Amino acid sequence: MENKEEREKTYLNISKEQFDEMIRLYDPCMDDYLYAFDLQKDEYQISPHAVDRFRLSSDRFSDAAKAHENFVDPHDMAALAKELQEIKDGTKKYHSMFYRWLDRKGEPVWINCRGKVLDDGDGKPHFLIGCINEIGERQKADNVSGLLGETSLSAYVRKYKDAFPCGFFMRIGIDDLGAINGNFGNKYGDFIIKKTADCLAENLNDRQQLFRIVADEFMIVDFGGGTLGDALQLYSNCRKSIDHFIVENQYKAVFTVSAGILKSEVVYGGYDAVLKLSEFTLSEAKENGRNSSYIFNQEEYDRFKRRKKIERQLYDAVNHDFKGFEAYFQPIVDATTFQLIGAEALMRFSMPSGEQEGEMERISPVEFIPLLEQTGLIIPAGKWMLQQSVAVCKKWQREIPHFRMNINLSYIQVMKSNALDEILNIIRYYGIAAGNVGIELTESGYLDSKHFKKLWNGLKENGVQVILDDFGTGYSNLHCLGDLEPNYIKIDRSFTVKALHNEYEHALMKQIIDMTHSLDLSICIEGIETGEELQDLRELGADYIQGYLFGKPCSEEEFEAYFIHVKEGAES
Numbered sequence: 186m187e188n189k190e191e192r193e194k195t196y197l198n199i200s201k202e203q204f205d206e207m208i209r210l211y212d213p214c215m216d217d218y219l220y221a222f223d224l225q226k227d228e229y230q231i232s233p234h235a236v237d238r239f240r241l242s243s244d245r246f247s248d249a250a251k252a253h254e255n256f257v258d259p260h261d262m263a264a265l266a267k268e269l270q271e272i273k274d275g276t277k278k279y280h281s282m283f284y285r286w287l288d289r290k291g292e293p294v295w296i297n298c299r300g301k302v303l304d305d306g307d308g309k310p311h312f313l314i315g316c317i318n319e320i321g322e323r324q325k326a327d328n329v330s331g332l333l334g335e336t337s338l339s340a341y342v343r344k345y346k347d348a349f350p351c352g353f354f355m356r357i358g359i360d361d362l363g364a365i366n367g368n369f370g371n372k373y374g375d376f377i378i379k380k381t382a383d384c385l386a387e388n389l390n391d392r393q394q395l396f397r398i399v400a401d402e403f404m405i406v407d408f409g410g411g412t413l414g415d416a417l418q419l420y421s422n423c424r425k426s427i428d429h430f431i432v433e434n435q436y437k438a439v440f441t442v443s444a445g446i447l448k449s450e451v452v453y454g455g456y457d458a459v460l461k462l463s464e465f466t467l468s469e470a471k472e473n474g475r476n477s478s479y480i481f482n483q484e485e486y487d488r489f490k491r492r493k494k495i496e497r498q499l500y501d502a503v504n505h506d507f508k509g510f511e512a513y514f515q516p517i518v519d520a521t522t523f524q525l526i527g528a529e530a531l532m533r534f535s536m537p538s539g540e541q542e543g544e545m546e547r548i549s550p551v552e553f554i555p556l557l558e559q560t561g562l563i564i565p566a567g568k569w570m571l572q573q574s575v576a577v578c579k580k581w582q583r584e585i586p587h588f589r590m591n592i593n594l595s596y597i598q599v600m601k602s603n604a605l606d607e608i609l610n611i612i613r614y615y616g617i618a619a620g621n622v623g624i625e626l627t628e629s630g631y632l633d634s635k636h637f638k639k640l641w642n643g644l645k646e647n648g649v650q651v652i653l654d655d656f657g658t659g660y661s662n663l664h665c666l667g668d669l670e671p672n673y674i675k676i677d678r679s680f681t682v683k684a685l686h687n688e689y690e691h692a693l694m695k696q697i698i699d700m701t702h703s704l705d706l707s708i709c710i711e712g713i714e715t716g717e718e719l720q721d722l723r724e725l726g727a728d729y730i731q732g733y734l735f736g737k738p739c740s741e742e743e744f745e746a747y748f749i750h751v752k753e754g755a756e757s
Contacts, residue, residue, distance in 0.1 A: 362401040
């Protein structure tokens with residue numbers, strides 16, 4: 186048996202070409218990456234499949250020490266250069282280092298690079314040979330569920346590139362696993378994952394594969410020609426199996442699963458598209474109430490992508506001095522004299538259309554306001570709108586001293602920001618009378634919340650007008666008028682239209698107006714668009730009117746031209 190010294194002498198006879206051949210020979214047989222670094226010639230050879238994973242120009246390259254700068258994370262390069270220099274100087278005979286390489290997308294990947302130095306006949310370092318493995322790489326199998334994991338799913342799907350066989354992908358998620366973990370602990374949650382996996386697996390045929398891809402989600406891949414009908418039946422069978430398990434488990438944990446279904450033939454873009462589209466389908470299933478399935482629909486996905494695009498543009502606008510946002514104003518007139526008394530400030534938003542440079546697309550408030558609320562961006566955007574509106578009101582009061590400005594406040598601003606202080610501080614900053622600012626709050630289910638009451642009472646105590654907006658649109662609670670005592674209420678356009686075309690609704694609006702006046706409150710009717718509508722509703726006794734008949738929402742410049750810089754007594 187040869188000793189260590191004899192083995193070292195044997196290594197001297199191995200050429201660089203033989204190392205290269207060995208690396209190529211073992212390349213198909215392993216996930217890790219073998220390498221040979223000729224320290225004297227500064228040449229490097231690595232397993233060919235590393236090129237698919239990392240930012241490498243080739244599996245062979247010269248000027249190797251310098252070339253590492255192209256694929257090693259810049260934060261780690263100095264430490265690596267020091268290590269390599271010590272190896273070349275002969276002060277280190279073994280290399281073991283944790284650091285980061287950059288993948289094909291430029292993202293850092295933690296690796297463990299180990300190697301052994303082989304000297305030449307003169308005892309000088311000649312080769313550094315070794316192996317690189319990803320220390321953060323996900324397991325190919327999942328020990329909790331007993332299934333293959335996302336890495337294996339990736340390998341299984343990627344081999345077909347972008348030409349998947351007929352069949353379907355079904356992404357299944359456990360609904361509210363977090364609640365189970367919270368009630369019974371993570372160990373019991375793992376038990377539920379395992380049993381769910383068993384329930385899914387027992388319903389598969391030999392043409393279908395099951396993977397656990399993340400936490401509480403699984404993927405079933407059918408490349409055997411399965412139809413959408415087969416997918417729906419499979420989902421139904423899986424639910425029955427889970428229901429059976431819940432009964433056997435004596436209802437200790439009652440849970441459901443949702444599924445997103447995607448025909449393999451409609452997927453273009455390889456594995457990344459599979460993950461993206463299946464995530465969308467599962468999300469839609471859960472949005473639709475959970476314990477249900479959703480089949481991919483291109484039109485709905487296009488709408489989803491548009492929402493995401495608008496959302497990105499909103500973030501960009503908020504972070505770039507609100508570029509794309511604009512304050513519009515709609516006149517409010519006295520119902521008797523038709524004289525201008527003020528305006529309602531309305532937020533508008535435009536974003537690049539993408540068709541021609543500089544061309545902008547106006548986005549409907551119906552699209553962007555809910556996104557502002559969902560993301561919380563309504564808080565900074567609402568504060569910006571408040572500043573713009575009060576500043577304009579101050580400016581217009583030079584022409585019309587008692588001009589009022591109404592500003593809408595979202596329930597998100599009420600619940601999640603210090604809206605009261607922001608409103609009062611801005612009013613003080615611009616030196617405007619508090620009574621010339623009106624805050625419009627939509628009548629909704631949050632009227633009884635402590636946040637709402639604090640804001641409402643704080644505004645009234647400081648003289649700011651409080652206006653109950655959209656009265657009569659579904660949450661109407663007439664007794665709240667006496668309890669809250671707003672300065673006035675606004676009748677929504679939808680109620681106005683009903684009153685114009687329905688005798689009962691007309692009588693109901695008359696009763697609301699009379700009752701409002703009996704409480705010493707004022708009322709504004711929104712949505713008057715024609716002279717006929719004005720004639721029909723004027724006799725009801727409203728105090729203020731707002732609608733297209735007197736003016737559509739318009740920019741600051743247009744409002745000034747049409748309503749502010751006009752001769753006294755001129756009709757608007």
